Amino acid sequence: MTAIQARSDKPTLVIKFGGTSIGKFPHQICGKIIPDLLKEYKVIVVCSARSTEIKAKGTTSLLMKAADSILKPELNSDFAEIVREIKESHIDAGNKDIKNAEIRAAYIETITEICTRLEQLLTASMVIDEVSVRTRDIIIGTGEHLSCEYVRSLLLDNSISAQVINLEKAIVKKFDPTNLDQNFYNYLSSRFADLCHAAGNDVAVVTGYFGPVPGGILYSIGRGYTDLTAALIAAGVEAQELQIWKEVDGVFSADPRKVSSAKLLQIITPEEAAELTYYGSEVVHPFTMEQVMSVMIPIRIKNVQNPSAEGTIISPDLMSRPFSRTDSQDSLVDSHSPLKRIQSSPHFLLKNGYMLDLSRRQPTAITIKDNILILNIHSNRRSVSYGFFESIFSALNKYSVSVDLISTSEVHVSMAISFSNVEHVLASLKADLSKFGQVDVIYDKAILSLVGKQMRNMVGIAGRMFAALANAGVSIDMISQGSSEINISCVISASKSIVALNAVHDTLMSEESSLESDPEAIKDLMDPTYQTSFDGYTASPTPEIVPEP
Numbered sequence: 001m002t003a004i005q006a007r008s009d010k011p012t013l014v015i016k017f018g019g020t021s022i023g024k025f026p027h028q029i030c031g032k033i034i035p036d037l038l039k040e041y042k043v044i045v046v047c048s049a050r051s052t053e054i055k056a057k058g059t060t061s062l063l064m065k066a067a068d069s070i071l072k073p074e075l076n077s078d079f080a081e082i083v084r085e086i087k088e089s090h091i092d093a094g095n096k097d098i099k100n101a102e103i104r105a106a107y108i109e110t111i112t113e114i115c116t117r118l119e120q121l122l123t124a125s126m127v128i129d130e131v132s133v134r135t136r137d138i139i140i141g142t143g144e145h146l147s148c149e150y151v152r153s154l155l156l157d158n159s160i161s162a163q164v165i166n167l168e169k170a171i172v173k174k175f176d177p178t179n180l181d182q183n184f185y186n187y188l189s190s191r192f193a194d195l196c197h198a199a200g201n202d203v204a205v206v207t208g209y210f211g212p213v214p215g216g217i218l219y220s221i222g223r224g225y226t227d228l229t230a231a232l233i234a235a236g237v238e239a240q241e242l243q244i245w246k247e248v249d250g251v252f253s254a255d256p257r258k259v260s261s262a263k264l265l266q267i268i269t270p271e272e273a274a275e276l277t278y279y280g281s282e283v284v285h286p287f288t289m290e291q292v293m294s295v296m297i298p299i300r301i302k303n304v305q306n307p308s309a310e311g312t313i314i315s316p317d318l319m320s321r322p323f324s325r326t327d328s329q330d331s332l333v334d335s336h337s338p339l340k341r342i343q344s345s346p347h348f349l350l351k352n353g354y355m356l357d358l359s360r361r362q363p364t365a366i367t368i369k370d371n372i373l374i375l376n377i378h379s380n381r382r383s384v385s386y387g388f389f390e391s392i393f394s395a396l397n398k399y400s401v402s403v404d405l406i407s408t409s410e411v412h413v414s415m416a417i418s419f420s421n422v423e424h425v426l427a428s429l430k431a432d433l434s435k436f437g438q439v440d441v442i443y444d445k446a447i448l449s450l451v452g453k454q455m456r457n458m459v460g461i462a463g464r465m466f467a468a469l470a471n472a473g474v475s476i477d478m479i480s481q482g483s484s485e486i487n488i489s490c491v492i493s494a495s496k497s498i499v500a501l502n503a504v505h506d507t508l509m510s511e512e513s514s515l516e517s518d519p520e521a522i523k524d525l526m527d528p529t530y531q532t533s534f535d536g537y538t539a540s541p542t543p544e545i546v547p548e549p
């Protein structure tokens with residue numbers, strides 16, 4: 001059989017697949033998407049751990065449970081049983097999906113070996129009654145290794161030469177876990193690129209897990225880390241584009257599962273994408289953007305079930321360069337590079353709700369973060385206010401609790417915190433904080449965030465958001481506006497989150513759709529409101545955006 005290879009004379013694409021996509025659509029990925037891309041690109045595939053239903057029940061979650069079972073006997077879970085479940089799930093998938101008997105047998109042998117090693121590691125941890133951060137990382141990383149072996153075998157089964165690149169031992173230098181700065185990420189990029197190049201003309205199937213991460217991958221980076229791995233590889237190999245393949249057509253103006261009128265966004269800025277992720281829309285890991293944007297590599301979000309759709313491009317701010325008067329709609333069509341495509345048409349930006357200076361006419365998206373609690377501390381006034389704040393932040397630091405939103409007066413602090421982030425230390429944190437004042441906790445809250453580039457300049461936007469909430473009968477517990485130019489957030493009752501999301505979306509996102517469907521409106525925006533400067537256009541304020549004095 002003639003094997004297809006990832007030819008090195010073609011531009012490189014780094015493509016990342018989420019765990020649920022690999023679990024549910026393996027043939028679509030290995031029999032269609034990758035073979036099609038290989039016709040034009042050298043492809044590096046980054047895999048997350050398989051999930052056959054939802055991420056919360058997938059391999060990574062099972063591995064976390066196995067690690068927890070050792071130190072917490074009260075959980076009553078048996079790690080040997082969990083390893084068996086993971087092994088069976090991968091072997092069943094291989095038996096079902098791999099046609100070639102030889103490839104299948106080799107796959108099953110490899111899966112068995114990896115699971116045996118995993119069980120040995122868990123047994124050893126139980127004997128010494130310890131699961132260090134590093135051990136926990138190695139346990140978790142097994143999920144990505146298993147997934148890569150599965151994807152590689154399916155590629156081989158489709159006559160595509162492929163090699164697994166395991167980044168489990170990629171870091172061979174010491175770093176300070178409290179200071180993982182850009183030097184650390186630059187180091188990772190070049191290490192990952194070297195390891196990927198070792199695959200030569202084979203398709204590199206790379207573990208989205210890398211280690212050993214100073215401080216632990218879950219603590220230093222958090223779940224969803226494979227997006228970051230893919231971004232670091234893309235930067236290291238100077239890829240033309242990073243594609244993150246999911247089960248949605250791209251980034252929407254709201255979670256399409258919750259808001260039926262949500263619209264697909266063709267382009268979105270990196271800051272907006274990161275903000276959406278921080279505030280509940282798990283589209284891309286928030287650390288991803290910075291790594292590729294600094295080297296001007298665009299990210300494209302694509303749908304595994306709809307590969308011919310364009311997806312959403314998360315584009316570097318490079319597109320804010322002045323446009324040439326000769327830029328035309330036609331240049332959209334024949335341009336190969338997505339980045340060039342964005343840069344080449346003011347129409348494209350205007351049609352997508354951006355002005356030419358990259359400010360927005362409307363908010364970009366709305367998102368909700370569930371499972372939030374509010375922690376209120378009312379000072380006992382035995383210290384002056386700066387001492388009061390210092391004491392509170394020291395206590396948060398002591399228990400490694402991060403705060404999503406904060407609102408303060410001289411003697412009162414309200415903080416919105418993810419329940420999962422504080423759950424295990426809440427009693428101790430409360431005890432410490434009560435030395436400085438009266439503490440109370442309010443549960444079952446959600447954070448609603450409106451995200452949009454330069455939203456601070458949209459006069460009246462907060463008023464319209466809160467009016468929409470009031471009309472929908474949603475009361476507000478906390479408000480945060482102004483700390484970020486791209487986010488207005490408030491805390492509401494969790495039970496009202498869907499109603500609130502739809503109410504704000506319907507009120508604030510509707511005008512943009514009318515512009516999209518009205519070519520005359522775009523023409524109007526193009527002509528009188530833009531003045532010539534040098535050889536291009538510069539943006540001037542439009543009636544919708546009146547800069548605040």
Ligand SMILES: Nc1ncnc2c1ncn2[C@@H]1O[C@H](COP(=O)(O)OP(=O)(O)O)[C@@H](O)[C@H]1O
Nearest residue numbers: 018020246247248250251252254255257281282
């Ligand atoms: N604004 C948004 N745009 C697109 N998807 C969103 C948004 N907010 C939340 N989501 C949800 O994020 C999920 C991401 O897709 P999925 O393919 O399930 O992720 P993964 O690849 O990480 O397994 C979808 O289920 C989608 O409903």
Ligand SMILES: N[C@@H](CC(=O)OP(=O)(O)O)C(=O)O
Nearest residue numbers: 018019048060223224225226
């Ligand atoms: N498998 C890991 C890392 C990851 O990136 O996941 P996903 O790509 O499926 O979001 C997790 O579950 O967190």
